[in-house]
Amino acid sequence: MTTQAQVHSAEHVHRDDLGARLGMWLFLFTELILFGGMFLVYSVYRFSHPQEFHIAAKELNTIVGTFNTMILLTSSLTMVLSIAAIQRDNKKLSIFFQFLTILLAVFFMVNKFFEWSVKFHHGIYPGSETLLNEKSGDILFFGLYYVMTGLHGLHVLVGIVIIAVMMRFTSKGIVTHDNYIKLENTGLYWHLVDIIWIFLFPLFYLIT
Amino acid sequence: MNEKNVQSEQSEHSHGFGIYILVWLGLLALTGLTVAAAGLDIGRFTVATALIIASAKAYLVLTIFMHLRSESKTFKIFVIVALFFLAISFILLFADYSF
Amino acid sequence: MASDTVALGTNGHEPSYLEYQGKHKGILGWILSTDHKRIGILYLCSVLSFFFMGVVFGFLMRLELISPGETIVTAQTYNKFFTLHGVIMIFLFIIPAIPAIFGNFFLPILIGAKDVAFPRLNLLSWYLYITGGLLALMSIVMPGGPADTGWTFYIPYSVRTDTNVIYALMAAFILGFSSILTGLNFVTTVHRLRTPSMSWFKMPLSVWSFYATAWVQVLATPIIGITLLLVVIERVLHVGIFDPALGGDPVLYQHLFWIYSHPAVYIMILPGMGIVSEIIPVFAHRTIFGYKFIAFSSIAIALFGSLVWAHHMFTVGMSNAGEFIFSLLTMVVAIPSAIKVFNWTATLYKGSIELAPPMLYILAFIFLFSIGGLTGVMQGVIAIDIQVHDTSFIVGHFHYVMFGGTGFAFFAALHYWLPKMFGRMYNIKRAKVAFWIIFFGFNVLYFPMLIMGWLGMPRRYYDYLPQFHPYHFISTVGSWILILGLIIMFTNFVISLRKGEKVTKKNLWGGETLEWQIDTPPTHENFDEIPVVEDYPYVYKDNEIAVEEEKV
Ligand code: HEM
Numbered sequence: 001m002t003t004q005a006q007v008h009s010a011e012h013v014h015r016d017d018l019g020a021r022l023g024m025w026l027f028l029f030t031e032l033i034l035f036g037g038m039f040l041v042y043s044v045y046r047f048s049h050p051q052e053f054h055i056a057a058k059e060l061n062t063i064v065g066t067f068n069t070m071i072l073l074t075s076s077l078t079m080v081l082s083i084a085a086i087q088r089d090n091k092k093l094s095i096f097f098q099f100l101t102i103l104l105a106v107f108f109m110v111n112k113f114f115e116w117s118v119k120f121h122h123g124i125y126p127g128s129e130t131l132l133n134e135k136s137g138d139i140l141f142f143g144l145y146y147v148m149t150g151l152h153g154l155h156v157l158v159g160i161v162i163i164a165v166m167m168r169f170t171s172k173g174i175v176t177h178d179n180y181i182k183l184e185n186t187g188l189y190w191h192l193v194d195i196i197w198i199f200l201f202p203l204f205y206l207i208t
Numbered sequence: 209m210n211e212k213n214v215q216s217e218q219s220e221h222s223h224g225f226g227i228y229i230l231v232w233l234g235l236l237a238l239t240g241l242t243v244a245a246a247g248l249d250i251g252r253f254t255v256a257t258a259l260i261i262a263s264a265k266a267y268l269v270l271t272i273f274m275h276l277r278s279e280s281k282t283f284k285i286f287v288i289v290a291l292f293f294l295a296i297s298f299i300l301l302f303a304d305y306s307f
Numbered sequence: 308m309a310s311d312t313v314a315l316g317t318n319g320h321e322p323s324y325l326e327y328q329g330k331h332k333g334i335l336g337w338i339l340s341t342d343h344k345r346i347g348i349l350y351l352c353s354v355l356s357f358f359f360m361g362v363v364f365g366f367l368m369r370l371e372l373i374s375p376g377e378t379i380v381t382a383q384t385y386n387k388f389f390t391l392h393g394v395i396m397i398f399l400f401i402i403p404a405i406p407a408i409f410g411n412f413f414l415p416i417l418i419g420a421k422d423v424a425f426p427r428l429n430l431l432s433w434y435l436y437i438t439g440g441l442l443a444l445m446s447i448v449m450p451g452g453p454a455d456t457g458w459t460f461y462i463p464y465s466v467r468t469d470t471n472v473i474y475a476l477m478a479a480f481i482l483g484f485s486s487i488l489t490g491l492n493f494v495t496t497v498h499r500l501r502t503p504s505m506s507w508f509k510m511p512l513s514v515w516s517f518y519a520t521a522w523v524q525v526l527a528t529p530i531i532g533i534t535l536l537l538v539v540i541e542r543v544l545h546v547g548i549f550d551p552a553l554g555g556d557p558v559l560y561q562h563l564f565w566i567y568s569h570p571a572v573y574i575m576i577l578p579g580m581g582i583v584s585e586i587i588p589v590f591a592h593r594t595i596f597g598y599k600f601i602a603f604s605s606i607a608i609a610l611f612g613s614l615v616w617a618h619h620m621f622t623v624g625m626s627n628a629g630e631f632i633f634s635l636l637t638m639v640v641a642i643p644s645a646i647k648v649f650n651w652t653a654t655l656y657k658g659s660i661e662l663a664p665p666m667l668y669i670l671a672f673i674f675l676f677s678i679g680g681l682t683g684v685m686q687g688v689i690a691i692d693i694q695v696h697d698t699s700f701i702v703g704h705f706h707y708v709m710f711g712g713t714g715f716a717f718f719a720a721l722h723y724w725l726p727k728m729f730g731r732m733y734n735i736k737r738a739k740v741a742f743w744i745i746f747f748g749f750n751v752l753y754f755p756m757l758i759m760g761w762l763g764m765p766r767r768y769y770d771y772l773p774q775f776h777p778y779h780f781i782s783t784v785g786s787w788i789l790i791l792g793l794i795i796m797f798t799n800f801v802i803s804l805r806k807g808e809k810v811t812k813k814n815l816w817g818g819e820t821l822e823w824q825i826d827t828p829p830t831h832e833n834f835d836e837i838p839v840v841e842d843y844p845y846v847y848k849d850n851e852i853a854v855e856e857e858k859v
Pocket of ligand 1: 389
């Protein structure tokens with residue numbers, strides 16, 4: 001988004017960090033409601049198929065889930081620390097924390113990858129024979145499981161890319177101790193991704 | 209609502225590192241709690257407990273990590289409006305499904 | 308846009324935004340511009356193009372219905388027509404029409420700002436709009452043809468048909484994002500960029516309604532985004548979500564669809580109401596009556612409007628409690644709309660009304676929208692809704708609301724603001740002639756639909772029983788009259804852009820809002836210096852004095 005015509009805006013540009021944050025929050029609401037829509041679907045189906053959801057959830061590996069939760073929470077911490085570091089004008093530390101955040105996010109995705117592959121291995125994937133022979137509650141549970149964690153994973157991937165860009169911005173001095181709104185908004189996004197996982201985790205892994 | 213200062217104003221969100229680490233520990237603890245609670249056999253309160261703990265965690269992230277605590281009133285109202293809309297969707301949808 | 312056809316801002320000072328030379332020349336200077344005014348014009352051109360396509364499909368449908376049996380197209384083609392017509396008119400015309408064109412162009416000016424809060428995001432949202440629009444049209448030429456599900460994409464048919472539903476769904480999804488970006492831009496703009504002396508209750512009423520609309524856009528659109536995305540995923544990957552064959556619940560789809568689409572009705576109508584509140588005081592030469600009531604009713608509509616979605620679903624078998632609640636809420640939501648209508652009429656009362664073209668459209672709006680609104684409240688009564696559900700009564704109703712309401716407000720805005728935007732005046736007389744033809748044609752087209760719907764003519768049928776023939780015939784003739792009027796109206800505009808009388812006067816109609824205090828057409832920077840507003844707009848002092856004197 002940064003390359004598009006800065007022509008006219010060049011003169012229009014003034015800095016309004018508060019406005020930028022306000023816009024970011026509004027954007028986060030749309031993300032929240034996007035996932036909220038899926039949580040609606042989830043809750044309706046859970047309401048109508050409690051038993052089947054209960055049993056299907058046993059298929060999921062609680063340990064991996066818990067582990068991933070911890071990773072993501074920690075990445076939130078490193079994210080916020082990178083902002084605190086830049087506020088204190090400690091560029092190197094900030095970059096280091098951003099790097100840690102990315103590392104943790106990648107770690108999260110790797111776990112997710114193995115988790116999914118195991119499921120696939122057992123023949124549990126959308127449209128698979130095994131799954132279609134199950135009861136409708138199971139089909140729905142795994143359908144939602146794949147869609148919701150998948151979309152969440154997509155957000156993590158996007159987050160990784162954005163944080164990588166921020167690292168570059170920080171090292172090039174675009175993000176500095178008196179102009180770090182970009183990093184701050186990245187942080188907001190990242191924490192939202194975290195919050196969504198905070199709800200996904202118990203609803204899928206812990207309802208056994 | 210006078211947030212009219214268009215000049216660059218950097219929010220002073222600089223909490224100490226300490227509080228962040230404290231919150232992080234709290235979040236990990238709550239995660240442990242929710243896993244432990246799931247192991248208990250408390251019937252239909254399972255989901256309620258899980259959701260309450262998750263909300264507590266979300267609240268921590270929102271207020272501290274996302275600096276909502278030190279934002280102006282506008283931001284807080286915004287968040288409330290969004291959550292209200294979401295809540296309404298759930299309530300009204302279940303007005304149909306649960307009767 | 309050919310910028311050379313339009314006025315020279317040669318009022319001695321700065322060049323207008325039309326002549327302003329940025330880094331890019333020619334067409335690039337338009338499609339890469341982040342100037343809110345130029346983006347507004349981009350939207351103007353694209354939205355109108357899609358509108359014309361929508362009208363063509365409407366015309367073809369009416370032609371098919373002129374006589375019973377197969378007249379010009381087969382049943383399947385007819386299904387594709389009404390789907391395309393619906394998708395285009397809803398997602399590509401009526402939702403973006405007023406906010407994206409006039410909101411973009413005038414919202415910053417009305418609050419004394421130089422641009423919106425996020426100009427580049429604004430441009431991005433136009434590109435998303437175009438992408439979505441092209442995607443929707445692409446389905447026409449792809450093998451399988453355009454979707455035939457109706458614009459509501461109801462499950463299970465939408466996961467079964469082999470037409471290109473995915474294109475339409477993705478299009479709607481992308482357009483949703485475009486709309487979200489516009490919304491979040493406007494909310495932030497209103498919060499952050501009002502000129503310092505403009506407190507909330509000095510904002511023009513159209514700004515209030517843009518603001519309320521923007522909130523609904525931000526909060527409600529994601530729901531349809533995700534819902535349509537889920538259908539896409541369900542179609543492509545066979546994930547079980549809504550399809551009953553995979554254990555899903557099709558009624559849930561309808562709930563989600565209407566959680567958005569009912570508020571979307573307010574996304575469509577609120578900006579229209581804003582335009583009405585803007586234009587009435589100008590041409591009645593009277594201070595608006597109940598400024599705060601109108602402002603708050605915008606917010607109230609946005610709020611209540613989000614709560615009533617399930618009244619589209621009374622016939623699908625909801626629980627009694629659900630039906631009761633939604634029926635009640637449906638009645639409640641009519642109240643703020645009624646407040647507005649009363650305030651408008653109160654403003655008109657004893658005003659010296661000037662029947663300029665914008666005002667004519669506004670008066671027609673009030674009339675047509677009242678019919679639309681009343682037929683709407685009727686459907687809030689479940690007993691009636693079950694009778695008329697899925698009949699052409701509904702088709703008549705929503706055309707009265709959307710076309711007669713928002714569409715006419717849009718036309719009013721065109722007549723009100725286009726001369727300001729381009730610095731050229733259209734032919735007033737021709738505009739009035741066009742108005743009367745459109746107004747007449749409109750009623751001839753849609754009133755018969757209300758009657759035959761009441762008598763049981765189902766909607767979305769390409770064929771009908773012989774007893775409905777007279778109504779259908781009249782209705783089709785009405786469509787010709789209406790389209791004739793539209794042609795006159797738009798040629799009038801096009802001619803005015805080339806040959807119309809040049810206007811350099813700042814205040815064309817005697818309005819009191821900020822856009823009338825700047826150059827015509829506006830300069831690139833809108834304002835030379837930061838404007839100061841003393842009171843809320845629409846204070847017509849002369850008139851107040853006149854009224855006072857009258858009383859004495
Ligand atoms: C010249 C103008 C127009 C004509 C002749 C026209 C005609 C029609 C006709 C004949 C139908 C189909 C009725 C049926 O068989 O069920 C229809 C449906 C519809 N129209 Fe229009 N219309 C026009 C303008 C508009 C406008 C301006 C809008 C939007 C604001 C609009 C929105 C719709 C929608 C949403 C549907 C429902 C499509 C569906 O059933 O999926 N129309 N129109």
